[in-house]
Amino acid sequence: MGKEAVVAKSSPDACGHLIAMLFRRNLLDFSAEERSHFVQALDLAKRTTHPQYVIATRRSEEILGDDGNTPQFENISIYNYFVWTHYYSVKKTFLGPGQESFGEVDFSHEGPAFLTWHRFHLLQLEKDMQDMLQDPSFALPYWDFATGKNVCDVCTDDLMGARSSWDPAAISSNSVFSQWRVVCESLEDYDTRGTLCNSTEGGPIRRNPAGNVARPTVQRLPAPQDVAQCLEVGSFDTPPFYSNSTDSFRNTVEGNDPMGRYDPAVRSLHNLAHLFLNGTGGQTHLSPNDPIFVLLHTFTDAVFDEWLRRHDADISTFPLENAPIGHNRQFNMVPFWPPVTSTEMFVTAADNLGYTYEVQWPSQNFSISEIVTIAVVAALGLVGLIFLGTSYLIRARSKMDEANQPLLIDQYQPYDGGYEKAQNATQPMV
Numbered sequence: 001m002g003k004e005a006v007v008a009k010s011s012p013d014a015c016g017h018l019i020a021m022l023f024r025r026n027l028l029d030f031s032a033e034e035r036s037h038f039v040q041a042l043d044l045a046k047r048t049t050h051p052q053y054v055i056a057t058r059r060s061e062e063i064l065g066d067d068g069n070t071p072q073f074e075n076i077s078i079y080n081y082f083v084w085t086h087y088y089s090v091k092k093t094f095l096g097p098g099q100e101s102f103g104e105v106d107f108s109h110e111g112p113a114f115l116t117w118h119r120f121h122l123l124q125l126e127k128d129m130q131d132m133l134q135d136p137s138f139a140l141p142y143w144d145f146a147t148g149k150n151v152c153d154v155c156t157d158d159l160m161g162a163r164s165s166w167d168p169a170a171i172s173s174n175s176v177f178s179q180w181r182v183v184c185e186s187l188e189d190y191d192t193r194g195t196l197c198n199s200t201e202g203g204p205i206r207r208n209p210a211g212n213v214a215r216p217t218v219q220r221l222p223a224p225q226d227v228a229q230c231l232e233v234g235s236f237d238t239p240p241f242y243s244n245s246t247d248s249f250r251n252t253v254e255g256n257d258p259m260g261r262y263d264p265a266v267r268s269l270h271n272l273a274h275l276f277l278n279g280t281g282g283q284t285h286l287s288p289n290d291p292i293f294v295l296l297h298t299f300t301d302a303v304f305d306e307w308l309r310r311h312d313a314d315i316s317t318f319p320l321e322n323a324p325i326g327h328n329r330q331f332n333m334v335p336f337w338p339p340v341t342s343t344e345m346f347v348t349a350a351d352n353l354g355y356t357y358e359v360q361w362p363s364q365n366f367s368i369s370e371i372v373t374i375a376v377v378a379a380l381g382l383v384g385l386i387f388l389g390t391s392y393l394i395r396a397r398s399k400m401d402e403a404n405q406p407l408l409i410d411q412y413q414p415y416d417g418g419y420e421k422a423q424n425a426t427q428p429m430v
């Protein structure tokens with residue numbers, strides 16, 4: 001059995017068969033042995049040719065090559081396939097030589113399918129790694145990036161790689177990730193020649209957490225309160241189902257204003273975590289090349305799953321139509337094969353997908369106005385209690401006084417010297 005997962009229970013799938021439950025855990029809770037096993041598994045995935053998929057390196061118009069007889073496909077490693085699918089989903093559309101490529105289509109961001117797309121992306125990598133390791137209990141861990149801090153706590157040499165002492169934007173040579181080389185970095189080629197990313201590896205991963213001095217707002221990670229607030233947003237998504245959707249859980253967790261108000265300068269949660277990494281992990285066409293991407297997205301998926309659980313997985317606000325291209329709920333998510341729709345991924349993971357997260361969710365702090373309201377109500381209540389208590393005491397006291405001082409009772413005969421008179425009557429006269 002793999003070290004990452006504890007298979008403690010099973011749940012029935014759609015056909016009623018029992019399936020083992022995978023536990024996606026916090027990477028920081030891993031033992032030294034589990035950490036090493038996970039890092040080695042990622043490194044093996046980077047070096048192992050994908051046993052099922054090849055990638056297209058030219059668009060459909062040129063897929064048979066210059067001679068019309070040479071299919072333009074390449075083998076690719078399991079991890080680089082994960083990078084390629086993300087690149088393909090965000091790539092610009094080539095409109096022809098000399099024309100600017102069209103950048104308004106994004107199949108995996110800025111729309112309702114953001115969460116469902118990345119959920120399937122992770123499931124595919126997890127399954128590929130299980131098969132590679134011949135270990136069905138292998139589970140991806142997560143990085144709880146909502147620390148509110150300005151440090152990357154998983155950036156250590158036993159995990160995702162510390163900062164190099166020589167170059168602040170490089171990974172320490174003690175980490176295997178310093179040896180990784182990125183794919184899909186030839187943007188110029190893709191956009192001006194209409195080629196597609198191929199399996200050729202280029203430069204090293206760049207990463208400089210909290211190091212973007214030009215943009216102070218991305219020098220600190222999201223806070224736990226951001227997660228708590230975002231889980232309160234009631235609608236999954238709202239028109240226009242884009243990056244300016246207000247009161248939308250999807251848009252909030254994706255990383256616009258936590259309360260769903262759109263402000264192009266504001267980045268939070270998922271987007272902020274990407275930009276905090278400040279390098280390969282902050283550029284959409286490249287970001288999965290930095291393996292922190294996997295952990296950032298498992299945590300984002302954990303927030304999604306918690307939202308589905310708390311709000312009873314109501315798909316009614318996931319649009320059937322009018323979402324950006326590729327984002328309607330019954331569309332196949334590009335470029336996954338076999339075809340899969342957002343609807344299939346819009347389900348609670350434990351009951352339907354065979355995995356769950358071990359997370360302690362932050363509780364919602366009260367806002368200033370809520371604190372003032374609570375204080376006023378509490379003060380009024382206290383005054384009321386004091387008033388009631390005092391009047392009760394006064395009444396009780398006066399009742400006690402009446403009982404303890406019978407001489408004050410009206411019916412009692414007032415003192416008229418009768419006792420002395422009677423006494424005197426029985427005394428013999430001297």
Ligand SMILES: O=C(O)c1cc2cc(O)c(O)cc2[nH]1
Binds near residue numbers: 109275281283
């Ligand atoms: O600027 C952003 O908000 C931003 C950058 C970035 C990179 C990435 O790979 C994503 O998946 C999202 C994202 N957002």
